[in-house]
Amino acid sequence: MKAIEIENLNKIYNNRVQALSDVSFYVSEGEVFGLVGPDGGGKSTIFNILATLLLPTSGQASVLSRDVVNDAKIIRQLIGYLPGVFSLYPDLTVEENLIFFATMYKSRIKDNLPLIRPIWKQLVPFKDRRAGKLSGGMKQKLALCCALIHKPALLLLDEPTTGVDPVSRAEFWDILTNIQKQGITVLVSTPYMDEATRCDRIALIQEGKIIKIDTPTNIMEAYRGFLYTIKVENVFSVMEKLKEFDFPCNYYPYGQELHIAFYEAPEIVLQKFCSFLREQNIKFEELSPIQPTIEDCFIELVKLK
Amino acid sequence: MYSIVVENLIKKYNHFVAVDNISFKVKRGEIFGFLGANGAGKTTTIKMLCGLLQPTSGNATVAGYDLKKDYKSIKKNIGYMSQRFSLYEDLTLYENMQLFGTVYGIPRKILKERIYESLDSLQMTEKANSLVYSIPLGWKQKLAFATAMLHHPQIVFLDEPTSGVDPIVRREFWNMLYETANKGVTIFVTTHYMDEAEYCEKISMMSDGQLKLIGTPSELKSKMNVDSIAELFQKIVNR
Structure with a gap:
């Protein structure tokens, strides 16, 4: 019923x-x-x-x-x-x-x-x-x-x-x-x-x-990107520097972390991303893959629309 | 240099103590997150700091002015944005800004320039003559913030500015706050989104009228042995 x-x-x-x-x-x-x-x-x-x-x-x-x-x-x-x-x-x-x-x-x-x-x-x-x-x-x-x-x-x-x-x-x-x-x-x-x-x-x-x-579980499993997180000192100052980073990925603040979603050739872009952070002297703890939350899914669905 | 100095502030309503002897300082150019449970005394405190409500005892200076003697000067030197209804839906974007700018006594010529500058940086120039009613909530909140900043206040008070706003615009809004703080404006903000609390340089937590904690997010997390502000909030409020 x-x-x-x-x-x-x-x-x-x-x-x-x-x-x-x-x-x-x-x-x-x-x-x-x-x-x-x-x-x-x-x-x-x-x-x-x-x-x-x-x-x-x-x-x-x-x-x-x-x-x-x-x-x-x-x-x-x-x-x-x-x-x-x-x-x-x-x-x-x-x-x-x-x-x-x-x-x-x-x-x-x-x-x-x-x-x-x-x-x-x-x-x-x-x-x-x-x-x-x-x-x-x-x-x-x-x-x-x-x-x-x-x-x-x-x-x-x-x-x-x-x-x-x-x-x-x-x-x-x-x-x-x-x-x-x-x-x-x-x-x-x-x-x-x-x-x-x-x-x-x-x-x-x-x-x-x-x-x-x-x-909710199915939506999170259907997430298309490869999602990573890094812990940084000041999320918004890092965001500003990242404006120069010109490879296909989607990043946004998530509390004390920065979430980054890679779509095409994730390994290559990921490597480029890390070396960019080092070049810019951005202090960060190692990037680690994470499971998306519903908020990540919402952001993806809206941005890729 | 402090924008806000609060000393032993108390507000009683009959026998009910809404704000119970709180003291704290906010540095100029800081993003200060003012957190707490519903009914903890946040709104009462903000009303006092904006010069809208006199304390029962204690005192504070805001933007260098004494809360008791100079509350009128305080009002001129701060910006304020509430969670909703801070703009007139049946006026255009331009008219809203014109109204608030005029209330704050900005000369007409300068005001016009500032409005267009501001709409430009919001990428809303094209919508200048649209009714506020017709734009999305996220835009309204950004516009309300820009409107609260038109008279170049030293401090801006934001009461749950992102409540109900979509996750993308919420982040854009915080980016605006970050840029504004970098120009030396003090941001005093309340929120129920704990991820946003992490974006603040300093946070405080109120419960039952008292200020239970104050410090940088990382300081407080390590002191209380938790991983996130969300957990910290749980600990303080449940006590």
Whole structure:
């Protein structure tokens, strides 16, 4: 069974901005599927269409076997949706927000408390605080509780971790793994490439187009270049010197390292690269081959496009 | 020569201590990464340093001006860029720069020159008369940075400037920061991307209103016996 099916979806805003171009993908029941890509790529447009808040310009989309255009009201009762912008009531307290959402969906907090307990536990100390006064990470946790409180069959999470610190981000993904175990299908979007590996399958998306769909492992294995890393003192000063290096390769900073991808004749270019570094008196620890991350894959797919 | 000197800065909201007695210095021309968990007190600190919020006690000098007495001069001598909405979507690229340049009191003729210079180096001259709404997020962030630099501030404060930006443009953005710092401008930046923390000359980490660590990335990594800033962050925040 497919929880979501999208075929040749297009969305054009105001007759001029093409937000989505022929987007097609499906999400199987029980899957955690990630839409991974930068902001402005069309992720939120997909969510808005699936949540029946926006009509597609053309193409088909169904959610839990119901059509997003004709069966909008039914879909709304079945899904939990966490929008990309904070959409809870800032003037209601944490607890009041949760009660409100539970009531709207005609369910009771105590019935589904076990589902949200691990997250709710962290919010309990703040339950009388107004939602607008929570920190960014806490707001997102509350929004997740509100989206889950009626135990939806499908959870739509639009950038739940944007602006959230790395420790809270990791916690958030642990929570999602638990939600999946309860049999809930999850469609989640993120601009953080490192989160892609927490999904069963991902679609890399940029400028309204899907550039790749597969499991994270398959995407990393399909990487075409030969990827190397070197540790250098100051990545950007090395980048500046490398402007003079005129052989086919692709290099970019990666934290304290520099990643270099070679395509044609890797051995020869690699040798040239090392001697260039020595000529320029760039101090470096030995080049070593590495496995690409999803971020490396994204960069490759965009640059070689 | 220091651009920012913070001494025993405290900010309390009723009984809640948002910033708990922090002290640090930032050198001129340094890229200073200001890290911390959500709700650790980063934004409150930045607001104080920009002269938008008075501390409960303690003091700081920013660009040589006293936070308590000269906060108006501070505002003139710093640049500021927030993570979003720092530009007007329904104005053109040129109009946005003109607006902010005028607010900072740059004479009209000089401003025009600077805007074109700046758009030129961003390779956006052709788009000068397009609405900001129509350009990609990565471009917007680069433009917002260039706009914050129009009045040639000594220091620029950047609050999560690369949040949600694609991996290629994120790196281009940091390259811009690096070039700007090389010209002697102090860069005070917050980020949740730990790879970007590695690009800073110095970083600090806040947790529960306190400044837990400060130093160069390599210093701190060897001191705390970790391989990356990501691990370091985990250690500090979970404590």
